Structure formats: structure tokens, C-alpha cells
Amino acid sequence: MTTRQPVTRPATQTPTPVTDPPSLVGQQLPVVQTSPVTGRARWHRRISALPLAYLAGIVVVGCIHPFLPTWRWLLIHLLLLGAVTNAIVVWSAHFTAAVLRVPAPANRRAETLRLVLLNIGIVVVLTGGGLDIPWVGMAGATVVFVAVTAHLAWLTARLRAALPTRLAITVRYYLAASAALLIGIPVGAWMMGVDDDFRPHLLLFHAHVNLxxxxxxTVLGTLLTLWPTVLRTRMADNAVRAASKALPFALAGLALLGTGLLTWWRPVAFVGLALFATGAVIALRPALTVAQGKQPASFAAWSIASASGWLLVALAIDTGTLLFSPGPAEAMENFSDVLVPLLVGFTAQILIGALAYLMPVVLGGGPSKVRPRNAILDRNWPQRVAMGNAALIVFMLPVPPYVRITTSLLVLVALLQFLVPAIRVLLTARR
Structure with a gap:
């Protein structure tokens, strides 16, 4: 059991009280803090609009998709490249500074430049892919690659400069995740200009490396500290050890999986996916232990818990797809059965759940402001979580087209039930 060390701040900054309950102090989880309206709160008010804007774009494309020939591609990339990538870049920097106890920067110019560069690249990629202009998409992918490289360099520098801490394993997950994206981006750019027999190999590789x-x-590294914080309870005693043990499994599995997909050597791909799934289970087991002691009781907590379950479901379906697809073309066609739970059930739901918890806290104003924001984002949460997940389950069953259309609309409604109050919270905080 260790004690929290006092953090020395410049005299010009307003002290930021830590809101973790006493049970968290001994576990060194200074991850999310409430504060008066400080420079950090103003920063988060500005950049919180980025993932929300891309989620709003998903709603727009979902409504007008009959008029868009590339609507599936746009929906996937608005979520993954737009909303998720912005959230990961922003919050991985936030969690890195928290777990390494890095002093707040004097200004946010470098981080702002990275985010501006990233979003210029994202918009160009979406434009090139949406209009089917390959060279535009490739140019945008190059800009995104530069921005992610700068983010990776920042993470590496922070880790090297920090004092040793057992929670540094979180940052190592972020480093591995960023490296994976830097491998996946060129493959995605290449696919924009390639349409031959090797394309299924590239698509499967690109999708698995990125997702x-x-x-x-990133999610597995973040849940180490975020999950017990959301539940306001102690971290499991073996959580750090499990995260450290899981990472080599996941990395070895990802390397073998990518190699097997590119060469279509199914035994290698299967072993790789099995190793990755083993790593995910090892990393998530302490979270289950924590939830057994303190059950989820909020929209954020149940969204994160549901998303974790969908991850395991998606990995199981993916394993079956690899085993029973005779070739890469068939595997690419069957991969849509994996994409639905992996994108909607896991990725979108984990993003929304994390934002529902993090946004009210970092927008500033102290507990008197955080509680009303939580109440707004938690309104009707049992109905929202149940409706979205039930609709997704029905969608995955062999049902008629009109049932799938109905369930798709219900999932879209569940997204709107988060997006509208989230924008309200953001606008209220700005005022």
C-alpha cells in the first residue's frame, strides 16, 4: 500500500482537488480530477467537440445513406478515423500525464498542432474516400501518419522522462497501439489505389491491425485505471500484473495474425488471433473482479461493461470466420459478421461510455457542476443501454431486411440519446 505524493504546482495555477474516494488513494489512481475553471478545463471544453462532431456526422450519413454510394466506408471511417482516433489521441495524452505524474504543460500549442494536423488529414481522407479520388485519400493518410508519429514521439518522450511507476504499463499499451496504427495507415492508403486479387489480404490486415x-x-491499457475509477472503488490487487502479462500475448498474437492474413496462412492467423484473445481475457479478468465487488450503476459503467462483452463476442466470431473461410475473398465477405459487433457493440459503445464519464469531470467547475452533468448524461440510461444492445443482438440474427432496418434505426436513436445531452453539457460548460 502506497500513499499519494503531493504534486507541486506553480503558484499561478489553481490547485486541482482530487475527487477519488479514499479507497482509491492507496491504489495510485490520480486519473480523473475535477477542478474550477482552469486552463485545462477550457482546453477540454474545446477539444471535446471533436469526437462529438464526427459522431454527429455518423447520424447525418445514416439518415442520407441511400444517396451516398460509399456510405458504409464513410460510416466506418467517421467512427474509427474520426471520433475514435481523436478521442484516443486526446485521452491517451491525458492518461499518460496522469499515471506518470507529468506536470501540466505551460501551453497546449504542440498538442493543438498535432490535433489540427490530425483532423486536416482525417477530413482529406474522408473526402478522398467519399468521392472515390484515391490520390486525395492517400494525401490525407500521409498527414494522419505524420500526426500519429508526432503523438507516438510525445508518448515515448514522456515515458522516458518519468520516474518509474507501476502504472507505466498503461503508456506501453498506448505506444504499442500507436505503432499498430502507423502500420495500418499505409496499408489503408495502398488499398485506395489497388483493386486486384491481393486486396482481400490487405483489407483483412488493415481492419485487424487498426481495430x-x-x-x-488502447482500451485494454486505459481500463486498468479507468474502470475502477468509474465504479469508484479499488483497483484489483492483480490488475497491474495482469496487464503486464497480457501485453506480450496481445502483441505476439497481433504480429502472427497480421502475417497469417497477408500470406493467408490460416494456422498462423488462427494462433495469432487465439493469442490476442488470450491477452484480452487476461487483461479484462481484474475488471470482472472489480465489478463483482462494486456493480455498475450508471450509463458510463454499463456501456463500458457491455462493450467489453461485445469484444469477446467479436473475437469468437472472428475465430470462426478464419476457420471456415476457404480463402481470403470469402473471409473478407464474412468479415462483416465481425465488423458489426466489433464496431457498434465494442468500439462505439466503449467510446460513448468513456466520454459519458470523462466529459462531466474534466469540463471544470467542481462537484457542484459535475453532478448535474452526470444526471443529464445518465437520464434514462437503463432504457438506452438495453435498447441499443438488444437491437444489435437482433440485427445479428438471420432476420428479414425490414427487421434489420428497424434495429439499425434503434441503434441510431441510442446514439442520439447520448449525442444530444452530450452537446448540451458541452454548450452549458462553455457558457
Missing amino acids: LGWVTL
């Missing part, structure tokens, strides 16, 4: 590497590794 399992960039997204899932």
Missing part, C-alpha cells in the same frame, strides 16, 4: 491494435490495445 485490434489501435483501438483494442
Whole structure:
């Protein structure tokens, strides 16, 4: 059991009281703090609009998709490249500074430049892909690659400069995730200009490296500290040890999976996916232990818990797809059965759940402001969580087209039930 060390701040800054309950102090979880209206709160008010804007774009494309020939591609990339990538870049920097106890920067110019560069690249990629202009998409992918490289360099520098801490394993997950994205981006750019027999190999590789590497590794590293904080309870005693043990499994599995998909050597791909799934289970087991002691009781908590379950479901379906697809073309066609739970059930739901918890806290104003924001985002949460997940389950069953259309609309409604109050919270905080 260790004690929290006092943090020395410049005299010009307003002290930021830690809101973790006493049970968290001994576990060193200074991850999310409430504060008066400080520079950090103003920063988060500005950049919180980024993922919300891309989520709003998903709603727009969902409503007008009959008029868009590339609507599926746009929906996927608005979520993954737009909303999720912005959230990961912003919050991985936030959690890195928290777990390494890095002093707040004097200004946010470098981080702002990275985010501006990232979003210029994202908009260009979406434009090129949406209008089917390959060279535009490739140019945008290059800009995104530069921005993520700068983010990776920042994470590496922070880790090297920090004093040793057992929670540094979180940052190592972020480093591995960023490296995976830097491998996946060029493959995605290449696919924009390639349409031959090798394309299924590239698509499968690109999807797995980005979804399992960039997204899932980031989530597993973040849940180490975020999950007990959301539940306002203690971290499991073996959580750090489990995270450290899980990362080599996940990385070895991802390497074998990528190699097997590119060469279509199914035994190698299967072993790789099995190793990755093993790593995910090892990393998530302490979260289950924590939830057994303190059950989820909020929209954020149940969204994160549901998303974790969908991750395991998606990995199981993915395993079946690899085993029973005779070739890469068939595997690419069957991969849509994996994308639905992996994108909607896991990725979108984990993003919304994390934002529902983090946004009210970091927008500033102290507990008197945080509680009303939580109440707004938690309104009707049992109905929202149940409706979204039930609709997704029905969608995955062999049902008629009109049932799938109905369930798709219900999932879209569940997204709106988060998006509208989230924008309200953001606008209220700005005022």
C-alpha cells in the first residue's frame, strides 16, 4: 500500500482537488480530477467537440445513406478515423500525464498542432474516400501518419522522462497501439489505389491491425485505471500484473495474425488471433473482479461493461470466420459478421461510455457542476443501454431486411440519446 505524493504546482495555477474516494488513494489512481475553471478545463471544453462532431456526422450519413454510394466506408471511417482516433489521441495524452505524474504543460500549442494536423488529414481522407479520388485519400493518410508519429514521439518522450511507476504499463499499451496504427495507415492508403486479387489480404490486415491494435490495445491499457475509477472503488490487487502479462500475448498474437492474413496462412492467423484473445481475457479478468465487488450503476459503467462483452463476442466470431473461410475473398465477405459487433457493440459503445464519464469531470467547475452533468448524461440510461444492445443482438440474427432496418434505426436513436445531452453539457460548460 502506497500513499499519494503531493504534486507541486506553480503558484499561478489553481490547485486541482482530487475527487477519488479514499479507497482509491492507496491504489495510485490520480486519473480523473475535477477542478474550477482552469486552463485545462477550457482546453477540454474545446477539444471535446471533436469526437462529438464526427459522431454527429455518423447520424447525418445514416439518415442520407441511400444517396451516398460509399456510405458504409464513410460510416466506418467517421467512427474509427474520426471520433475514435481523436478521442484516443486526446485521452491517451491525458492518461499518460496522469499515471506518470507529468506536470501540466505551460501551453497546449504542440498538442493543438498535432490535433489540427490530425483532423486536416482525417477530413482529406474522408473526402478522398467519399468521392472515390484515391490520390486525395492517400494525401490525407500521409498527414494522419505524420500526426500519429508526432503523438507516438510525445508518448515515448514522456515515458522516458518519468520516474518509474507501476502504472507505466498503461503508456506501453498506448505506444504499442500507436505503432499498430502507423502500420495500418499505409496499408489503408495502398488499398485506395489497388483493386486486384491481393486486396482481400490487405483489407483483412488493415481492419485487424487498426481495430485490434489501435483501438483494442488502447482500451485494454486505459481500463486498468479507468474502470475502477468509474465504479469508484479499488483497483484489483492483480490488475497491474495482469496487464503486464497480457501485453506480450496481445502483441505476439497481433504480429502472427497480421502475417497469417497477408500470406493467408490460416494456422498462423488462427494462433495469432487465439493469442490476442488470450491477452484480452487476461487483461479484462481484474475488471470482472472489480465489478463483482462494486456493480455498475450508471450509463458510463454499463456501456463500458457491455462493450467489453461485445469484444469477446467479436473475437469468437472472428475465430470462426478464419476457420471456415476457404480463402481470403470469402473471409473478407464474412468479415462483416465481425465488423458489426466489433464496431457498434465494442468500439462505439466503449467510446460513448468513456466520454459519458470523462466529459462531466474534466469540463471544470467542481462537484457542484459535475453532478448535474452526470444526471443529464445518465437520464434514462437503463432504457438506452438495453435498447441499443438488444437491437444489435437482433440485427445479428438471420432476420428479414425490414427487421434489420428497424434495429439499425434503434441503434441510431441510442446514439442520439447520448449525442444530444452530450452537446448540451458541452454548450452549458462553455457558457
